Amino acid sequence: MLVAADLNPSQDLKSSMDSFWELVGSIEENGGEGIKGKLRDFAEERFLGVMERREEIDETLSSLLANWDLSRLGTVERAVLRMGVWELAHSGVPKAVAINEAIDLVNWFSSPKSRTIVNGVLDKYAKLLPATR
Numbered sequence: 001m002l003v004a005a006d007l008n009p010s011q012d013l014k015s016s017m018d019s020f021w022e023l024v025g026s027i028e029e030n031g032g033e034g035i036k037g038k039l040r041d042f043a044e045e046r047f048l049g050v051m052e053r054r055e056e057i058d059e060t061l062s063s064l065l066a067n068w069d070l071s072r073l074g075t076v077e078r079a080v081l082r083m084g085v086w087e088l089a090h091s092g093v094p095k096a097v098a099i100n101e102a103i104d105l106v107n108w109f110s111s112p113k114s115r116t117i118v119n120g121v122l123d124k125y126a127k128l129l130p131a132t133r
Contacts, residue, residue, distance in 0.1 A: 001047040002079035076110040
């Protein structure tokens with residue numbers, strides 16, 4: 001959903017989510033009904049959380065990307081970093097878990113080389129946060 005919203009910024013959030021779930025339902029095996037319940041709630045919480053704070057998150061990321069512009073990152077890397085910053089700041093997920101999940105996502109959906117930038121940026125951001133988690 002975050003990648004789609006990045007590529008189609010004019011689409012409203014509800015339409016973005018509906019389009020995403022429709023696509024997921026159409027590719028599931030045996031004509032599945034789509035993802036429901038906790039997993040869907042989990043995904044939508046992150047999507048809406050990131051999108052509601054996207055400007056703030058992008059400012060944070062821009063300040064952490066030394067000599068690099070956020071727009072130069074790949075779409076997947078941008079989406080993973082945005083979600084990672086949101087999770088670290090707003091979700092209650094332990095810092096190490098949020099960073100590890102972000103690295104796993106970028107390994108899966110992008111290039112293993114991308115893990116270095118995702119790890120570095122999120123680690124730098126995590127160190128700026130209170131040490132409560």
